[in-house]
Amino acid sequence: MPASSKSHTVSPVWKYFAYFDVGHHPGMKYFRICLICHEKQIHKKVNCTKYYSPTPLVNHLRQAHKEQYEEYLILAEERKKKSEVATAVSSMKTIKEHFPTVSTTKEKFNHQYAKWIVDDDMPLTAGQSMNFRDMMQVVNKIIPPDYRTTVNILTEKK
Secondary structure (H helix, E strand, C coil), X not given: CCCCCHHHXXXXXXXXEEECCCXXXXXXXXXXXXXXXXXXXXXXXXXXXXXXXCHHHHHHHHHHCHHHHHHHHHHHHHHHHHHHHCCCCCCCCCHHHHCCCCCCHHHHHHHHHHHHHHHCCCCCCHHHXXXXXXXXXXXXXXXXXXXXXXXXXXXXXX
16 A cells, blocks of 8 residues: 555545555556445546545545445544544554565575574684675675674674
């Protein structure tokens, strides 16, 4: 889901719309599909612009789905009242909290390198050998960590 303002993610209008899978529909990044129309076998897409504004979605509801628009107005008013009462920061998780942390290739390599140093009883300075560095550059422009970085990797607490 594209990131934008907090109101974008909690507006009650999103109950009536879905995202296109940009992997299958790369040109539909700014469009949303109306779920009400979709149930009626009408494939209505609504452009939310590059700012992901819910205004075009609300306008579609108002013009095409009067009953759902009235429901939206009630939900929006309830949400407004709740936000006025709430003083604490919203408990909504950031997008980063929904996905596991992914290490970079360099971090993965550094950990594997440190493991190799320990498992094979290699000197901590093995990565500083010009022949070893040249070999790694050929593989993928990888530069092995220096002595200090290797020691830090080996001593970090997990």
